[in-house]
Amino acid sequence: MAAKGLRLVIVGGGAAGISAASTTKAIAPETSVVLFSEYEDVAYSPCGIPFVHGREIPNFEALFLQSRQHYADVGIDLQLETRVTRVDLRERKVYVGSRAYEWDRLIIATGFDYERPDIAGSDLEGLHYVKNIRRAMEFDRLLEQIKKVVVVSASPLGIEMAGNLARRGLETHLVDESGWLMSEVADPDIMQPVEESLKSLGTKIHLGTKVLGFVGSNGKVKSVKTTTGELDCDVAVMATHKRPNNLLAREAGLEIGSTGGILVDDRMRTRVDGVYAAGDCVEVIHGGTELPVQGLSGSHAYSQGRVAAANAVGEQRSYDPVFIPWGMVGGDVHVGGVSLGETLHKMLGIPHFVAAATGISRARYYPGVTKVRVKLIVEPKTLRVTGAQMAGGEGIKERADFLGFALKRGATLEDFAWMENVYSPPIGALMEPIALAAQAGLTQVKQLRQA
Amino acid sequence: METGRKQSFAERLRMAAEKYLREAAEEEMIKRYGDACTRPFRSNGVVSVIIRRLAVPLFLRIPWSLRRQMILRASYPSGRRPDWSSWQKGLSLKASDQSESGQNSGAQA
Incomplete structure (x- = not known):
């Protein structure tokens, strides 16, 4: 001690x-x-900031967890x-x-x-980086007075900001160089429903588009110059790499x-x-x-x-290597998984195959049922599952947590294909989508071995 | 605080490797899931083209087990990797003590 x-x-x-x-x-x-x-x-939740901008959360005060006085009371000297x-x-x-x-x-x-792009106009007023809650409060007041926003980078934060600003009624453009949303961690087939959902909220998405610079007037940003044209804006949200x-x-x-x-x-x-x-x-x-x-x-x-x-302080604690279960809501779609996804397997050149299926989140007849797409990425020799990605309307976060734990314990396709699952019409279907994906994978393996 | 900008060779190598290997992976994904993709932006400098056409295909031909060792070596140029072996040895020590449940530190964030 x-x-x-x-x-x-x-x-x-x-x-x-x-x-x-x-x-x-x-x-x-x-x-x-x-x-x-x-x-x-x-002691506040910066991850909640986009949702206050989108009015899903009524005010910034809700994001605070503890007061300064609390820390003083327990003897922490906050400077x-x-x-x-x-x-x-x-x-x-x-x-x-x-x-x-x-x-x-x-x-x-x-x-x-945040990575600050070394391009023309990156020092203009109106380029906003989402981090500090006081700056977010000021930005939120500014949003009352403006109409057009460009969000730079389809990162998880960029997607959350784009969806929430569009929901708030602002003309919102999302710009990214890649071929699909969140290409650094997620796969295109998983992110396609998110793209459609953002579009349905009114977000204009510009993929395959590089930001070349910011054009200003009187020291304030007024447009974003890109490889596919210039986008007028009142502010630019910089959701660049951390x-x-x-x-x-x-x-x-x-x-x-x-x-x-x-x-x-x-x-x-x-x-x-x-x-x-x-x-x-x-x-x-x-x-x-x-x-x-x-x-x-x-x-x-x-x-x-x-x-x-x-x-x-003298205890003995260790932190295990990470398997990175993740999840988020893009537009109205839930996506998540356990790293690495299929794209990252290909990027590193790790041998793998994909087992995928689409199931449902509740009993098929129960109101509110949504589709759940599950992709398992599998090591071909051992059939050990090495990653997963999912998209759906509910239950993605819980599946990502479960998969993260199972992958850490070395679970195989066989384990998931024969897993037990909760069946209760309002919250779970008879056939668990993860098990369906694993069963599809085993069928592929069987066919390949027969061939 | 400012972000540190002085990058080591290992950092610059990793950033470049991530960029070009990701591009190669994206091309494969576009072949497989074309309907869900837009043509990504690609810079067309001579160096970029050489890396894409020569270095990346060669690197990806190396068997994964060997390639993984190469990445690990490049990640720790001093050769001194911090010890992360507790969990493999079954010595993983968890913070199970309820007294540090974090109830006052924002556990409900």
Whole structure:
């Protein structure tokens, strides 16, 4: 357990930082905890911001989880709007300007920043990056006064923003270079229903289109120049790639991996004794391939923060390699899966075949029943399932969680084909769509072997 | 805080590899799911064309087990990979203690 009087400094107040602070106080209350954040707030859900813009959530206050007073009450010293300018690993100090703070344990949780395109007009006013809740509140007020929005990049955030802004009645354009939505993680057949749903909400989708620059007037963006023409806009939402915010760590001399994330082991330890890192600024290991990956979800960051804190105060906790169950709503369609999908298998050249089927979410006669398409990606020799992707109207998230767990335990096509499943007309069909996909896969295998 | 911009060779290599391998994968997916795809944008510089036509096909001919080792080596140029072996050894240590259930830290986010 933690030595009495242990001083823990946390840099960063996102999911990893705040969970690390709370975990520390829960298991070692005597530890002195100081958390630095350059922003005005902590403990809110940034992932909920697009849905407030879309009026699915009535106000931004709903996104806050805890008050500052709560953290003061449990003994966490929140230093907000305070930028750590330097970390000295030898002297064991962090600096805010010239002021030094000593630590016995340090947790770096500096999160991510968006890739800023190096193109004309990228410094114009009106280019909005969705991250900070105060800026989101200002942006939301601006949305009251404008008509046209261009969303740059069909990333998960780009899709959520495009759908919600269209739902709000704004003329919304979504621009991406790729051939389908979310091509970095998802497959085209899975994303096609999302594309149709976004279109039905009024979003104009421009795929295969590269943004060349932003054109301004009086310092404000007024259009986006692309390879397929110029799109008028009042604002541009930049949903570009997330990159680990590693400047402090890099300057301090911590080792950075090929993803740009800080290298940590499964205890979230860096190579420097007493220094831990967690969240979007680190790289972790993918369980299926053992390759380093970076930039996962808030739930990953949250868990990593807990593990880092537990180890920092003397407990022994490990964080397993990730299989990355994911899910989201694009337009009115639910999509999800477990990485890697078919595209990423092809990208890495991993031997695989695809087993797919379309089932239903409830009994066929029950009101509200929706189709559920399931794709399982399978290793041909062992028939071990190495990835999955799904699209439907409900139940995708739960299936992704289940598949993530099952894949981690090495489940095969045979296991899924003969799985037990819940049958209850309002919530589950007689034939589980995952089992149908696996059965289709076994039939393919049988036919191939006979041939 | 600013995002670190000074990238190592390993980072630049990974970014380039991801870009061109993704492009190759997209082409295969377009062949398979053409109806669900639009023609993606492709830059046409000489270097890009050489990488697409030469380097990527050669790389993808290497058997996956060997290619995976190559990727791992390129990922850790110092050769020192952090230890992530607890779960394989069955030593995975979970945060099972209810006292750190995170009830005050935004567990209902």
